[in-house]
Amino acid sequence: MLRIAVLVSGSGSNLQAIIDEIEKGSLNCEIKYVISDSEKAYGLERAKNHGIETIALDRKIYKGKVSDEILNLINGQVDLIVLAGYLSILNGEILRVFRNKIINIHPSLIPSFSGAGMYGIKVHEAAVKKGVKYSGCTVHFVNEEVDGGEILLQEVVPVFVEDTAETLQKRILVEEHKLLPKAIKLISDKKVKIENGKCYISK
The missing domain is CATH 3.40.50.170 (Formyl transferase, N-terminal domain)
Structure with missing residues (x-):
């Protein structure tokens, strides 16, 4: 276990x-x-x-x-x-x-809207301000670079013209709640391998 x-x-x-x-x-x-x-x-x-x-x-x-x-x-x-x-x-x-045993969930599609100073509502404010059509969330491994570790899973969420940072945050959070347990299960089932800066998921 x-x-x-x-x-x-x-x-x-x-x-x-x-x-x-x-x-x-x-x-x-x-x-x-x-x-x-x-x-x-x-x-x-x-x-x-x-x-x-x-x-x-x-x-x-x-x-x-x-x-x-x-x-x-x-x-x-x-x-x-x-x-x-x-x-x-x-x-x-x-x-x-x-090493390779720490994961984080970030509320954007890394590398967009990530790195130092990009956390919480600030991420969604930046996405809405930029006018992107899609955002989402990313589960990645953690290393010395902020939000710079290998990407394990991502989920895409549409961004609408009428969105505020708060409405976008709520929509992405729904997907976060699915994605993070999914990532943990993959690791628990020993289906994740890291090689040359990428994650490989076995079936």
């Missing part, structure tokens, strides 16, 4: 999607920890409601040491780290120890 740690910063709706799939029996994995960089993140409450151990490492207190603290707590305890709306940037030793 795949052991995972889910990192959240806000409401934790993607976390809830993972929990729901586990409880339905669709995902053969266990959430060992839910970790947040904010004590006020509602995602922590979601985890507690399902008996999952929670850890709050407030970024205002730990500053640049959050990644090291996470590594100290979970090293040897989990097989995969899932960033589900986690706003802090992982850095340092954790990226080496968990």
Whole structure:
């Protein structure tokens, strides 16, 4: 069984999607920890409601040491780290120890509207401002480059002329809730291989 740690910063709706799939029996994995960089993140409450151990490492207190603290707590305890709306940037030793074992969901079709400073509603504001006809979401592996790791899965969402950042965000979030559990299942089923900067998915 795949052991995972889910990192959240806000409401934790993607976390809830993972929990729901586990409880339905669709995902053969266990959430060992839910970790947040904010004590006020509602995602922590979601985890507690399902008996999952929670850890709050407030970024205002730990500053640049959050990644090291996470590594100290979970090293040897989990097989995969899932960033589900986690706003802090992982850095340092954790990226080496968990090489190819950290995934993130980003609310655009990478490489569009990604990289430093592109997170949350800002991504959708940029997409609407640019007038793109399609956006979506991407699950990718995490490395030293922000949003720069290998792309595992993507889902396309239409952007309408009348869209605001908020309406686009809601439409994409629906797809995020499907895509992230799907990515975890592929990894759990050992169907993902990384080679020469690309992800290959076996049948």
